[in-house]
Amino acid sequence: MIDYTKYKLKPADELKSLLKETSDVFILWCKKCYKAFEKEEESECQKFIQMFDEPEKIKGCEAIDFLCNRYLTEKKLAEIIGLDHHDIGVLSCGLGIQTVAEIAENKGVRVFTLADTIPQSGNATSVTGYHGMALGSEKCASCGQCYLTITAGLCPIVGCAKSLLNGPCGGAKNEKCEVLPEKSCVWIEIFKRIKKQGRNFDTGIQIRDNNVFTTDEKRKVSFFSIRRRTENFYGGLHPSENKDITENLTIEKFPAPKYVYIFLSQHTGSPSSLLVKEGDVVKLGQTIGKSSGLISSPVHSSVSGRVIGVEEKFHPTLLVNCPVVIIENDFSDEKDASICGYVEWEKMEDEALVEIIRDKGIVGLGGAMFPTHVKLRKPKNPIDTLMINGCECEPYLNADNRLMIECTEEIIEGIKIARKILSVDNVIIGIENNKQEAIEKIGKAIERYPWIILKKLNTKYPQGAERMLIKTTTGRQVPEGGLPLDVGVVVLNVGTVFSIYQAIVHGFPLIKRVITVSGSFEKKGNFEIPIGTPLKDILDFCGGEKAYDTENYYLKMGGPMMGVVQGEFDTAVVKGTTGYVLLEKNPAGTSEENTCIKCGRCVDVCPMELYPLYYAFYGKNQLWEKCAEYKVKNCIECGCCEYICSSKISLISLIKKAKKNAYNKA
């Protein structure tokens, strides 16, 4: 890989005379970009300090990665020096310096440039740039009227020292350029390649039009891109949604399974304790595992029939063997006596409602499976907003979307119950604007309830994550390591409020849910499915044979971004299953071994404002404590960094390892 070092220290004399003018300077340096990430300290900062003969003037020294990332640099600057007292000396390329100068502009702070940007094409600041990991020899001068069609894929603008378009200048000797004798004449190469293709020059060449993309157009594009980066919340992505595949398919009942596998652990917290044994006859909705602690939730039988065993099976999200109750369905759907609803719930005590929600095993259905009753118990902090999450920002999934369209009234009723329990005035429903039908339906239904506000949000992944949703809709920032409660908000998923409604009004425990099956399945759709339905039944019913071809396909439970890859098929639907997507494997898959090139893209997309490249660097060297220093515990594993990584580094698996190793020890 070519070393695209960006800057180097200015000559000593110049620096000396320059810094005569200041008495108090804070040094900021950038750790450089677009180069193989091989060592952490990448700068002439030490050299500068050694050389500088008035060390008492230096009030501090701090590195900021990607100094030109205006948003993060501004935040960090405020944190580090408060921008009030010192002059600032900057060691970075021209972009970093200009960014700092811009930020410091209104503070009357003088910004000194301590470095010269190294003239070299192909680094981040030049027109003849590279992206991604194209740190090879190909270059593009972004001329705006690509000639490669005519020149067989060899660029005459970059390749020819004179950027000639009219063929060779005639000065080449022994096929070498007369300007740069170490280079081959590109026009000779072009001729050779065209011959190989059995072609001749048959088209004329247009002269260069240096004005094809106007300043105005460029400005529009810049504006568009900057807006996308910071709109609603910092970072995030806009992956292809692929929602159209299933968005208009109405929820279908999945055929009743012959057996169900009910995991005892279907929630965050301690697994429920077993109440049945082999041979027991159970009814639909009967509690078969009771809640075993404060943060826990009971599980219920989703069919009527007979317990034929309690075994260990592979858990789809915990990825270890966990106990399951296997029940043979007798298809009689005989309901348990406990299933009785309370239509007049408005007259009930809040406590009693929370108890029911707990007993009915309601957990967060967005995927996290956090027991809902814990969220609804009167919290210490005052709550002023109930947030209903209808974002469903994961590509492919439509379960929540369909639910909002088809069960609008039930959802509203569920919201009313949750609102009563929490005694809040404000309810906000956040729906991304790629779900027009749901927005219309909900919008119409809430006309009667002026206290429900519907927010239509521009799509951006991972807007459905609680923190991001709160930021987008209320502007509040959940503190680092904190919970939505800390800013007075409780967030419930639309699926969860629907099941609250089912539990209170109809007495149904959480024994079925809606999932989306999409991707390379033969039969795609949205299904209402009993919890515990074996994955194999779904693969059979939906024609998912390709899932067994693990060479070329992978099956994810959940969406493509945050979903968990299912390597073991002898497992079943749990409460947090939002869907299954079957996707073709990327031939250039991710690897932990790839080298980071410090492109900074992961930093740009991380909604938690982290610096994921350090997880790549330290993770590879197994320096887990270092990952902890870079706050790996704040990571929400949204997958944005891995998605965008131009070196295809499997950041998520490194992050998971870092979390495990860095904190378990401590």
Added chain:
Amino acid sequence: MLITKLKSQQELDRYFDKRVFIFKCYGCSEIYFPEEEVNKLIKEKNEKITGLVEIDYLCNEDFAKKYIEKNTDEIQNAKGIIVFSCGVGVQVVAKIFEKSMVVPGCDTFYLNGFQGLTVLDCDCNQCGQCYLNYTGGVCPITSCAKSLLNGPCGGAKNRKCEVNPEIDCGWILIYERLKKINKESILKEKNYFVRDFEKIIKGI
């Protein structure tokens, strides 16, 4: 930052006069890539297309090769290959399939300064002798259409550059910035060094 725009319909129609294989790179779609237009085109010309590879970071030859491995025969048998990516991606494919006609579906442009995905308002031309100390952090080389170092040319009208009336005069920006930080005296006190182009030639 390199960004792309679809070539003219006329030119594209010409490419589709035979059966072609398509590469579509979405690596930079987070910044700017005419993805919708490309998808529309692919749909329209469906029967002319023998195969499609959707890839990110086509500019990385290693990745590109892995994608291509799976489809080599198909690609070689196509009468042509159209690549929707920046100029770098096109060159990567052209190098791998030297014997095939590889054509770019897009024109490539440059956007000012970037890190990762974020485009900046400012830009740097790598002059090798940074002048920002004397200009309050506004680059005279890139913000002045003439890259003047000796102050404004005098041709600006209503703050706008006489060469490119769409932009503000860089030297007015410099003056305003210096005034904000109370350093406008720099303009009178300092001597500027003439540009040393040898630095660029040699790449210091």
